[in-house]
Amino acid sequence: MVAATGDDEDNIIICQLARDKYGVPKVIARVNDPRNQAHFDLLGISPTVSATSNILALVEHEVPEHELVHLLELRKENLEIVEVQIDKDSPSAGKRVEKLPLPEGSRLISVMRNGTAEIAVGATELQPGDQVLAILEPGKEDELRRVLLKK
Known part of the structure; x- marks a missing residue:
């Protein structure tokens, strides 16, 4: 219903x-x-x-200044899906997913490169310009941001 x-x-x-x-x-x-x-x-x-929350997420998605964008909150499952844009200065650029010290409770799920999405697997190498989707437990955003974006 x-x-x-x-x-x-x-x-x-x-x-x-x-x-x-x-x-x-x-x-x-x-x-x-x-x-x-x-x-x-x-x-x-x-x-x-919530249409309001969904519209806000779409607006954040289109604003390039945001380095980590919340796309979807799965409250019942206690998970979130976020998007991260990898740039040339990102510490994760040029590294394979299996070599990244991802925070416990997080996984990279896909990489969008040149308009084509692929499932993120251990051998996937992140490159500048990649849009990465991650699923993680609430509160892990800062740790994920440090691994993927900050030196």
């Missing part, structure tokens, strides 16, 4: 009724105001979709 009204309170009530009164096993809710996300989380309403 999907609750996608323009009102967060209505979406919460719809999900609670569907789940608790009618036994609907899977409820999905639209979150209109990201400040209300904690209420959905507290009531166990998951997954949720």
Whole structure:
């Protein structure tokens, strides 16, 4: 069941009724105001979709000044997907994935190079200009940033 009204309170009530009164096993809710996300989380309403958060992530993705962009938060799984742009001064440029001291709780999942994406494997060598997708536990962003971007 999907609750996608323009009102967060209505979406919460719809999900609670569907789940608790009618036994609907899977409820999905639209979150209109990201400040209300904690209420959905507290009531166990998951997954949720927030257009505002998704639009912000897309804007960050297009702003080149951001070196690490949050693309997707998987709250239920306690994971995040981020994108990192490798430049010529990145300590990871010219190194194979298997040689990188990635923080525990993180993995590189793909590398986009010249418009073509490939799955990141140990033998994949990172090059300047690569856009790298990583999946990691929340709070590991700074460690990942140090490994991939900072000397």
